[in-house]
Amino acid sequence: MKKYIGKRIAISLVTLLIIILVLFLLLQFMPGSPFNDEKLTPEQIAIMSQKYGLDKPVIIRFFMYVKNLCQGDFGVSYVIAKDTPITILLKNRVPISFGIGLEAVTFGAVIGLILGILAALRHNSWLDTLCTVISVLGVSLPSYVFAIALAYFVGYKAQWLPLLYDGKQYFASSIMPMIALSMFTVATVARFTRTSLLEVLDSDYMLLAESKGITGRTLLTRHAMRNALIPIITVLAPLIVDLMIGSLVIEKIFSIPGIGSLMVSAIQSNDYNVTIALAFIYSVMYIVLMLTVDILYGIIDPRIRLTKKAD
């Protein structure tokens, strides 16, 4: 187990280094320059290059960059908010994105679990059909389809919830983004819960437990759910990826001032420093989460640990 965790951590670190290198190299080869202003004279550009350290050789700049990253210093924004350190740009945005992301995961997991359990318990009923339909729709349709539909019908036509994000009404304005973001989670969790619970309910040890006289809730929570929930952990990884990608579009649609919408505007306005800083943050988040999920598999289900070892 220790060897497996060690190997996973090593791979994660190598990946991170490669990502930093690639990001830095990309920074060098981006088309256009941060000083895309015709009014600037060559002298002014030279002064600005010196100020931002852009006149030094590539290698020195790389080490400077890595050193700064380690200190949590991502440099300054060139376009979006001139001369503002990116750390300050991020400070207000990170909590908003994380808040909505967390809400979406919780909401998705809870609704998905409830739906999946109900569908499995009432196998072949209308609830089961509903669960299947929701899971097919949720897995297939991109999150912005839900977002736009919600924004139009609930936000614009019915005017129940604010159409655009409003900092003063955080909860009300986070409901629609949360639902749109969590559709994929709801669908995946519901589908997997249903399948694996059906399998468990059909097993011999459930029959044994039932014939021993265990009934109702105890039977479900103590015997069925414990085993049924393990496979759901295996779908955590795609959920994370989907949430991260979804957040870019969803934040743009509801104009939420989070890191996703910052990323989009940085890409569109060629603000390399911000783009690269965010790409780095996304990569770190992704790598850490994947690492956690992988190690969780190993701890929860010994079978996975053994097969990984055999690899």
Place this chain on the structure above:
Amino acid sequence: MNRRIKKKQPAAELPLVDTLSAEEYLSRITFEDDDFEFQHKDGLEHIDANFASQSYWKDALIRFKKNKGAIFSLVCIIFLVIMAFVGPGMNEYRYDQQIIVNQNMAPRVKFLEQFGIFDGSETMRTSTGSKEINYYVSNGLEDTYYWFGSDSLGRDLWTRTWMGTRISLYVAVLAVFIDLVFGLTYGLVSGYFGGKVDMVMQRIVEILNSIPYLITVTLLLLVMKPGLMSITFALMFSGWLGMSRIARAEVLKLKEQEYVLASRTLGAKSFRIIFREILPNIFGPLITQTMFSIPHAIFTEAFLAFIGLGVPEPMASLGSLISSGYQNFTSHPYMIVFPLVVMGLLMLCFNMLADGLRDALDPKMKDM
């Protein structure tokens, strides 16, 4: 046994056999021509479909046909493909033709306008209340028809939607190509040769896998000019990983089998063993995986277009249409509805088709 008793003499009223003589009994019964034939003539050969020995593909076809959702999806996809080819030529507009005076026209279709739908009118909501307006009438364009409406530059959305569908379908074909050329080869080689080759190749995959593909794709597109070529390149960069994993796993399952050993004993080289002995036997899971990567690729393209990294104007893709329609979807919802519906249908149908194919080709995987 098939003797039929005439209707006028129901069985219950016939006296028991032993109370009558044989002649008496027979005289009361008439035989008919079909009495000595099997009741269901078409079932002369009784084959139980469940246990008949059939080829794997025939079996899969039967299972696939039973899946109504998958058949519906297939029909739907065929329809969308046909529309993508003939749609842009069905009216007089071109996808990049701007008629500024005809901007923001609501959808209007010749026949349907009589029923009060698609008649070119839309409801404007202002602070003073809402009112119905019809640009076709107010601009004196009674003979003009924009089936899906026109956008803010006066371009026909019908033509643009189907042009956008073409891009999505191109991406779909591309995804299949990438899977089959890169993913398949990589997985087959890695799985078959094993050992050091496999070690190195798998570490590369692991590292590529732990870079979020969103980041790779976005950054790639930042370096290259946005356009169809860079989208192609971006998809090639990350699209083959899933396929290579499946292909490797399948090869690992088969490569120790006796028939592979037999082939090797007979002197077959690696190339022949991989492509002639192993590949035909793992087609099922590979087809399923390919089908699943299609919606994924379509989604990636639409996502890139939505955040502004798609095909440049005046080309249109479904993603860029949704992105620009979104700017004013509260005042002109028709601009976003049609691309959104086509997009949704494409994603839904490809997913359901892939589901159906998986159930048909690999029944054990059902419901997973």
